[in-house]
Amino acid sequence: MVRLSNEDILFFKQEGYLIKRKVLNPDLMARARDRLWEGAPPSIDRYAPETWAGPIKKEEECEDTMNRKAGFRWNFREPGGEDWMMRLLATDPNVWGMAEQFLGEGNLQMPDRIRGIYCTLPYGDEPEKPTTCHVDGHPFHLGVVGYIDHVPPRGGGFTVWPKSHRKFYYEFHSQYKHERTEEYDETLALVNQMPYVECHGGPGDIVFWHHRIGHAAGQNFSKQIRQAVLYDFRKKDLEQMQEEPPCEDMWRDWPGIQALNDDD
Numbered sequence: 001m002v003r004l005s006n007e008d009i010l011f012f013k014q015e016g017y018l019i020k021r022k023v024l025n026p027d028l029m030a031r032a033r034d035r036l037w038e039g040a041p042p043s044i045d046r047y048a049p050e051t052w053a054g055p056i057k058k059e060e061e062c063e064d065t066m067n068r069k070a071g072f073r074w075n076f077r078e079p080g081g082e083d084w085m086m087r088l089l090a091t092d093p094n095v096w097g098m099a100e101q102f103l104g105e106g107n108l109q110m111p112d113r114i115r116g117i118y119c120t121l122p123y124g125d126e127p128e129k130p131t132t133c134h135v136d137g138h139p140f141h142l143g144v145v146g147y148i149d150h151v152p153p154r155g156g157g158f159t160v161w162p163k164s165h166r167k168f169y170y171e172f173h174s175q176y177k178h179e180r181t182e183e184y185d186e187t188l189a190l191v192n193q194m195p196y197v198e199c200h201g202g203p204g205d206i207v208f209w210h211h212r213i214g215h216a217a218g219q220n221f222s223k224q225i226r227q228a229v230l231y232d233f234r235k236k237d238l239e240q241m242q243e244e245p246p247c248e249d250m251w252r253d254w255p256g257i258q259a260l261n262d263d264d
């Protein structure tokens with residue numbers, strides 16, 4: 001059983017994210033890697049790595065949100081509602097157990113789907129661009145990204161701006177919805193000057209992240225396709241709470257962090 005230590009919870013509180021290694025079920029990861037190829041663009045061949053580099057060919061771009069393909073992104077959402085995909089990530093006993101450590105036992109909504117398998121194709125000869133962050137505006141509490149294959153350094157890992165959750169949390173008019181304050185852009189510019197952390201890792205590694213942390217999909221200068229599964233944990237009372245203004249104590253809704261009893 002994988003669980004969070006107090007140090008883990010404190011790290012998350014301070015930094016806004018947390019990596020846990022080798023958590024996901026290997027059989028379900030293998031199934032996800034197989035399932036992914038059912039949605040592949042015709043010219044990308046699983047067994048010919050030289051075909052993997054992006055961008056997606058113009059004629060193979062796809063606007064269908066269930067299997068969106070454009071540029072270097074391939075977001076295969078179609079299997080996200082399949083029972084085994086939910087067991088791979090959201091309801092995996094270890095992932096779920098740790099999410100409950102943050103948000104309280106019995107408090108989480110049951111998923112009806114996970115986001116799906118999000119891929120970043122290798123950039124090939126594409127020049128590097130500055131890495132800049134954004135904040136998600138849809139209502140949820142705790143994000144989790146899981147890697148179902150190797151994600152080497154500079155291989156498109158989920159990228160976070162540590163501690164930015166403490167700034168961005170107050171740059172929205174409500175706790176969980178998307179309306180930004182007038183100061184948001186200023187804060188964004190400030191955060192973009194701060195150092196970021198690119199979370200690289202291996203199959204089964206997961207990254208928990210606070211819903212208001214600045215983040216980005218990393219650019220992929222590796223030779224492999226960055227394959228990640230994503231889910232957003234929501235508490236059962238999210239609908240009642242989402243319109244409330246940000247609280248003075250930004251951890252009010254996080255029993256696991258309240259229980260730390262630290263004064264930071």
Ligand SMILES: [Fe+2]
Nearest residue numbers: 134135136215
């Ligand atoms: Fe995002």
